[in-house]
Amino acid sequence: xxxxxxxxxxDIENAIVTDAKELEVFRVNYLGSKGLLKGFFNEFKNIPxxxxxxxxxTLNDFKKSAQGKFDELQQKIQSSGVKKESPQLDLTLxxxxxxVGSRHPVSIIINEMNDIFSKIGFIIKESFEIEDDWHNFxxxxxxxxxxxxxxxxxxxxxxKIKQALRTHTSSVQVRVMExxxxxxxxxxxxxxxxNEAISARSHCIFHQVEGLYIDKNVSFxxxxxxxxxxxxxxxxxxxxxxxxxxxxxxxxxxxxxVYWGLExxxxxxxxxxxxxxxxxxxxxxxxxxxxxxxxxSKIYSGYAFGIGVxxxxxxxxxxxxxxxxxxNDVRFxxxxxxxx
Numbered sequence: 001x002x003x004x005x006x007x008x009x010x011d012i013e014n015a016i017v018t019d020a021k022e023l024e025v026f027r028v029n030y031l032g033s034k035g036l037l038k039g040f041f042n043e044f045k046n047i048p049x050x051x052x053x054x055x056x057x058t059l060n061d062f063k064k065s066a067q068g069k070f071d072e073l074q075q076k077i078q079s080s081g082v083k084k085e086s087p088q089l090d091l092t093l094x095x096x097x098x099x100v101g102s103r104h105p106v107s108i109i110i111n112e113m114n115d116i117f118s119k120i121g122f123i124i125k126e127s128f129e130i131e132d133d134w135h136n137f138x139x140x141x142x143x144x145x146x147x148x149x150x151x152x153x154x155x156x157x158x159x160k161i162k163q164a165l166r167t168h169t170s171s172v173q174v175r176v177m178e179x180x181x182x183x184x185x186x187x188x189x190x191x192x193x194x195n196e197a198i199s200a201r202s203h204c205i206f207h208q209v210e211g212l213y214i215d216k217n218v219s220f221x222x223x224x225x226x227x228x229x230x231x232x233x234x235x236x237x238x239x240x241x242x243x244x245x246x247x248x249x250x251x252x253x254x255x256x257x258v259y260w261g262l263e264x265x266x267x268x269x270x271x272x273x274x275x276x277x278x279x280x281x282x283x284x285x286x287x288x289x290x291x292x293x294x295x296x297s298k299i300y301s302g303y304a305f306g307i308g309v310x311x312x313x314x315x316x317x318x319x320x321x322x323x324x325x326x327x328n329d330v331r332f333x334x335x336x337x338x339x340x
Contacts (some may be wrong), residue, residue, distance in 0.1 A: 001136065005040060005059065005062050005216065006058070008030075008036060008062065009061065009062055011066055012030065012066055012069050012276045013042040013065070015069060015073070017073050017077070019077065020077060022075055022196065022270055023070070023077055023248065024254055026069075026070060027070055028067040028273065029247075030166060031066055031067065031070060035063065036062075036066075037062065037063055037066060038171075039097065040059055040062065041059065042281050046194070047340045048104050049100060059321060060093065067240060070204065070206040073104070077157065081166040081302045083091050087137075091166050101239040101337075102333055102334060102335075102336040102337040103336060104325075104333065104336070105205055105313045105316075105317050105319070105336055106309055106313055106325060108310050108313070108336065109309050109313045109316065110207065110209060110309055111191045112207045112234065112328060113187070113189070113230075113234065113307065113309075114187065114189060114209075116230055116234055117187045117211060117230070118231075120206075120226070120229065120241045121185050121259075121338065122128040122185050122186060122187045122211060122213075123182070123185065123187070124186070124187055124188075124189065125176055125186045125187070125188050126171050126188065126189070126190055127164055127169075127171060127172040127175050127188070128166070128171070129165060129190070129192075130132065130164070130165060130166070130189060131163065131164060131165075131166040131171045132156060132161055132162065132163050132164055133161075133163075133164070133332070134174075135171040135174045135175060135290070136164055136168075136170075136171050137149060137168050138250040138292070139174045139250050139289065139293060140170055140171075140248060140289055140292075141248045141286050141288045141289050141292070142248045142249075143248070146248065147168050148167060153167065153194055153195055153196075154194065154195055155193050155194075155195055155204075160337070164181070165192075166190075166192055166193065166214075167192055167193065168208060168210065169188040169189070169190045169192060169208045169210045169306070170188075170249060170304070170306070171212070172186075172188035172190065172290075173186070173188060173210065173212045174211070174289075174293055176188075176291070176295050177212075177289075177294070177295055178216070178294060179294035181295075182214045182215050182216070182295060182300045182302075183213075183214065183216040184212060184213065184215070184337065185213045185214075185215075186211070186212050187209055187211045187212075188208075188209070188210045188211075188212070189204060189208070189210075189309075190207065191206075191207050192206060192207065192208050193205055194206075195323065198323065200320070200321040200322060201322060202322065203310070203322050203323065204324075205308060205326065206308060206309065206310045206322075207307055207308075207309035208307065208308060209306070209307045209309060210304065210305065210306040210307070211226075211268035211306075212285070212300070212302060212303075213226070213236055213302050213303055213304075213305060214285065214290070214300050214302030215301075215302065216297065216299060216301075217301065217302055218284075218300075218301045218302050218303060219301070220252070220284055220303070221289045221305035221307070222303065223282060223283075223284070224240075226303075227240060227256055227305065228240055228278070231256075231258050235258050235260075235279075237259060237260065238257045239258070239259035240256055240257065240258055240259070240279075241256070241257050241259070241276065242255070242256055242282070243256075243257065245281060245283075246280060247283055248286070249283075249289050249304065250282070250283025250284055250285060250286055250303075250304055251284060251286045251287075252283055252284060253281070253282070253283035253284075253285065254280070254281070254282055254283055255278055255280070255281055256278075256279050256280050256282055256305075257276040257277060257279060257284075258276070258277050258279050259275055259276055259277075260274045260275055260276065261275055261306055264332075266318075270315060273280050277315070279307065279312075280305050280306060280307040281305065281306050282303065282304065282305035282306070283304065283305075284302070284303050285302040285303060285304050290302070293298065310322055310325060314326065317335075317336075
């Protein structure tokens with residue numbers, strides 16, 4: 001075996017290569033994972049103990065010689081300008097196109113809303129999309145017989161505890177109120193689910209941005225001022241109105257409309273000839289909700305609001321069918337490449 005190694009040492013010393021391809025053959029034969037060096041190392045265990053010292057020294061000489069020769073030949077090839085075979089670059093050819101991605105229209109709207117409310121101190125909060133009955137319904141003052149608890153409106157999940165896909169991001173507000181003390185000023189953007197028929201104007205999956213502010217002496221006027229600020233920043237409109245409404249978790253409750261005007265045919269269409277565009281629901285947090293979440297309603301008060309993102313995106317980008325938002329058609333999504 002020693003004689004064999006010495007023969008290969010002589011071959012290494014006499015080796016001549018002229019290009020990168022021959023250099024790679026040399027490397028594979030002598031230093032590769034299946035090369036001679038690896039094979040000799042594998043034979044080491046079979047060498048009698050009295051010869052292992054001499055064999056190991058010769059083997060190390062072989063390794064140093066092979067690696068040194070490889071480095072020498074590589075340096076010689078590089079300095080001579082011989083390179084691995086590769087196509088020559090033609091610098092006169094046009095560059096390869098780079099595909100630019102785009103944000104989804106829903107993400108564009110959510111990010112813009114997040115930025116607007118962040119400027120006045122609202123903190124973004126997120127939580128689970130699968131919720132228990134307490135956080136999704138009971139803590140929010142939904143009575144047992146409320147229609148939203150019916151299978152027609154909610155996707156319930158079979159489990160040991162009553163769970164459902166959340167029907168609103170109000171569940172995020174409940175979790176925040178349970179774990180934090182006022183002052184609380186948050187917005188909760190996220191995906192929600194309702195068991196509704198899919199059509200051009202409705203879908204079983206959609207997104208909301210909900211807001212919550214709780215502190216001492218928070219009034220309806222505070223809420224109105226916040227929503228007016230939002231309308232000016234997001235829509236560029238300075239006129240809003242609040243119409244009485246009903247929600248289980250707020251009292252009093254209201255729907256907020258923005259005065260859109262009737263200057264164009266599109267204005268007539270989206271406002272149904274009234275000039276007013278319905279934007280969101282809002283109201284003062286019901287005292288029962290505060291008490292359910294461990295906040296003393298005799299000391300603190302607050303307001304909440306919720307905005308449906310898809311409706312706003314459809315109006316902003318003139319999207320005729322809500323289903324287009326969820327189909328992930330690249331032709332549709334590419335239209336938003338230039339949208340900031």
